[in-house]
Amino acid sequence: MTSMAVYLQGLVLVAGLIVAIGAQNAFVLRQGLLRRHVGLVVLFCALADALLMAVGIWGLGALDARLPGVTQALRWAGIAFLLAYGLRALARVARPAGLEAGGGGGGGASAAGTLAQAAAFTLLNPHVYLDTVLLVGAIGTAQAPAQRPLFFLGAVSCSLLWFAGLGYGARLLAPLFARQRAWQVLDLLLGLMMLALAWGLWRGGV
Template identity: 45%
Template structure:
């Protein structure tokens, strides 16, 4: 298989699983709050991490596990707090208005939250940086660049498809109860991931 396609499909397989970051992007897409900027920040963050892995920084992270440990506990704390907020929204908010009609949080607060979901996730270092970096080693210089471009392209395609594709689920979220269920599920997901990070 062409190195670019290999990078595309490997990267896609790593990010397509429903996780904390993807749940956040999905919810922003459903709310129609800063969707373009959230998708762009996620994709650009992945691009930086993929480039770092291909450039050889994956070996540095493997040599210094303290980086992964700090991200693991910091990420667990962040996810626990965000999960608590989701539960509060599910059980303590009326949801009388459709969320896309609500006044969104400030852009900078939304983007900081988005960055935290990306950079406080220890799996992003192990999967995106270490794994993609290790696989890229088998390719020569030009093919390795194509591999990286393919991997980065997959990230852009996925996040923008998830963020802007979420609006097609809009009819399902016309009723407040649907948002309560979504917030509850996101809260459970965040807390589950937080606990798994601490126990890892």
Template identity: 50%
Template structure:
């Protein structure tokens, strides 16, 4: 197998993965906020969890487990409702930060997030969102199944690399925005936007829109 025959499927997997993951969503919004807070000891495990979780789900899709996801509608309904409740709760929490930032002030940035809360939140945003399963296990798994068997795992490697690159860049690159967020008002705007996004996503999940 030549370098060209392995590089091309890997690049296709990378582009496909990025096209899905870059879309604005709850997971990205949370990682962005943590990155702006600029606390490496918190953002590093969050980035790792998000990337490893995506990798596990992509591998599950490549191994053909998408059929199991689509064949278990009752389980997905439970995941959808629990995920919706979590998103609404987080949205209300973000709204409270936006309205009364001093009420949740911890050392560091306004409303800075502790390790346990950060890890628990990224796990919930990843594993309690049925759209994550549909995007990774079902959709990417279906695309992977269309690849030549000899190139399939190179394609999957490219898709996994997309997650690693995106979450690393988002988490650690967001610190470049810290000068903008030196003003408390900027944090209120950010938290207001996150609140709207989380509540909208929660409503969409709850009503299966």
């Protein structure tokens, strides 16, 4: 397999995993719409993906089998976090006066608070470990040792491009979200999605 083919395999694999509606993507989109700490959020999500994929590709693809207690603890932490965030989003729908429909500015959540939320959405989701550490890791370790860095580079490139496009591309929707009704609809969808994800995590472990 050529070097370009290995690179594209990593890129396409991660594209299939990451381009889907999920709590992390919804959070990045909302930060992009708010134009609040977008670069920090994009950088954190991409670096977290890169670290987890590196762990999987270079020898720890069997993490779930070796440490099942860790995965179970992360599942319950993820359920609790998604429930709390989902209920907060639904509460914002009932209080439209509190919505920030304006686009820019540095007000609102601090950089540290935003980073903490990004970390929670990323690291408290058990699926991110299944996707990056186990699945990407399993396919990455199947590559020849000399080609693994190329596979890793393709996977990381896709992650960075996706999060940057999601965060900064959201600004194109800014005119629509200048209206409070649009924020209400977004928060309603976000809240319902978070609760559905929490339910899915719970059902998956029953």
